[in-house]
Amino acid sequence: MTVYFIGAGPGAPDLITVRGLGLIKSCPVCLYAGSLVPQEIVAEAPADARVLDTAPMHLDAIIEEMKVADEAGHDVARVHSGDPSIYGATAEQMRRLDDLGIDYSIVPGVPAFAAVAASLKTELTLPEIAQTVIVTRTGMKASSMPDGEQLEILGQSGATLAIHLSIRNLVYIREALAPYYGDDCPVVIAYRATWPDELYIRTTLAGMKDAVREAKITRTALVMVGPVFGDAEFRDSDLYNPDYSHVLRNRGKKKKKLQA
Numbered sequence: 001m002t003v004y005f006i007g008a009g010p011g012a013p014d015l016i017t018v019r020g021l022g023l024i025k026s027c028p029v030c031l032y033a034g035s036l037v038p039q040e041i042v043a044e045a046p047a048d049a050r051v052l053d054t055a056p057m058h059l060d061a062i063i064e065e066m067k068v069a070d071e072a073g074h075d076v077a078r079v080h081s082g083d084p085s086i087y088g089a090t091a092e093q094m095r096r097l098d099d100l101g102i103d104y105s106i107v108p109g110v111p112a113f114a115a116v117a118a119s120l121k122t123e124l125t126l127p128e129i130a131q132t133v134i135v136t137r138t139g140m141k142a143s144s145m146p147d148g149e150q151l152e153i154l155g156q157s158g159a160t161l162a163i164h165l166s167i168r169n170l171v172y173i174r175e176a177l178a179p180y181y182g183d184d185c186p187v188v189i190a191y192r193a194t195w196p197d198e199l200y201i202r203t204t205l206a207g208m209k210d211a212v213r214e215a216k217i218t219r220t221a222l223v224m225v226g227p228v229f230g231d232a233e234f235r236d237s238d239l240y241n242p243d244y245s246h247v248l249r250n251r252g253k254k255k256k257k258l259q260a
Contacts, residue, residue, distance in 0.1 A: 003066050003076040003097060005090050007083040007109015008032075012194035013040035015115065020079075020107045027077035029069045031062060036081035038195075045077065063096045070102050083111040086135060087164055111135075112222050113162035116190040120200060124160045126234040129227055132159035138166040138173065151176035160226035167221040170209045177225060178205055186230035190222040191215070202229070 004023045009015035021044060024030060030045040034055025045051050050069075054062050069076045080088045084106055097104050113135060117124050124133050134154055139145040154161070155177045166173060167189070177185070183206035191199040203211040205225065212221075 001070050001073050001075055001103065003069075003078055003102060003104040004107055005084045005088075005094070005104060006077055006079045006107045007088075007111075008037045008041050008079050008081055009110040010082055010112045010115035010194045011038060011192060011198070012115075013038045015110045015194060016041055017107060017109065020109065023075075023107065024077045024079065026075070028072075028074040029065070029076040030079065031065060031076060032079040033081055037079050041079065050074075059092060059096070062093065063100075066093075066097065066102060067100060070100070080109075083109040086111055087137065112164070112190070112193055113224065115193045116162075116188065116200070116222060116224060119190075119193060119198070120188065120229070122228060124226075124228055126228050126232060127237045129232045129234050130158065130160045132157060133162065134159045135162045135164070137164045138169040140165070140169070155180040158226075160228050161224065163223040163225065166223055167212065167217060167219060170212060170223070173223060173225075174205045174208070181205060181225065181227075185225060186227060188224040188229050189215075189217065190224060191217050192220050193222065 004027065006020040006023060007017070008020065021041070024041065024044050025046070028046065028049050030042060030049050030051045031054050032042050032051070034053050042051060052065060066076055078093070080090065082088070084090045085108070090106075094104060113124070113133070125131050134157065136149065136151070136154060137145070138151060151173060158180060161177075163173060174183070183204065185205045187203050187205055187208045189201040189203065189208060189212055191201075199215065199217070201211050201215060208223070
């Protein structure tokens with residue numbers, strides 16, 4: 001018996017991996033993360049599977065379902081949104097399973113920030129503009145940030161920022177980042193990326209609060225910050241530069257003509 005932690009992707013049902021969907025189709029038990037996982041994906045579970053929405057359940061109840069499945073020898077598809085490694089609360093579940101001696105495996109998924117970049121046709125790492133992507137969040141009542149991970153510190157990097165779980169902290173985000181990025185720095189507010197009702201708002205650090213208020217967005221949104229979202233002038237990378245050589249391509253080498 002194995003518990004499979006499966007990343008369902010950002011929202012669109014066809015953005016789950018082949019491996020993840022195959023496991024959902026075969027597991028007798030499916031535990032999924034409520035409204036964050038598309039119903040089309042959950043519907044792929046076997047007709048006789050035990051399918052439970054874990055949104056109203058606490059950790060003990062979720063682990064109990066896994067224990068019961070283990071005793072019955074039934075594999076479990078534990079379906080999370082996005083990728084299980086990012087804000088999925090999977091580590092605490094795996095720690096419990098370690099204590100119980102229950103086997104588990106992880107199937108990665110498409111993270112929200114990657115889906116946003118794809119929808120916007122934007123590369124997050126442009127030559128000499130930004131070569132670092134920081135995935136972070138801001139402190140809230142339920143969870144503070146570790147020392148050294150506050151935006152006032154991360155913002156000094158000038159990196160492309162993907163700020164999760166922070167749509168209600170826009171005033172703080174602007175105050176923390178404006179000294180490093182400037183009030184006119186491009187911002188993208190991505191609401192329910194890749195879902196049918198997705199919405200992308202292009203704005204700035206100075207204008208994002210009013211833009212979000214006008215759109216009446218209060219949850220399920222990702223705040224993306226950085227010059228890569230604007231009209232940044234950047235040079236071509238050296239990857240395909242004919243004057244640049246690497247192990248798979250010699251500089252300036254021309255194919256020899258075949259002799260007759």
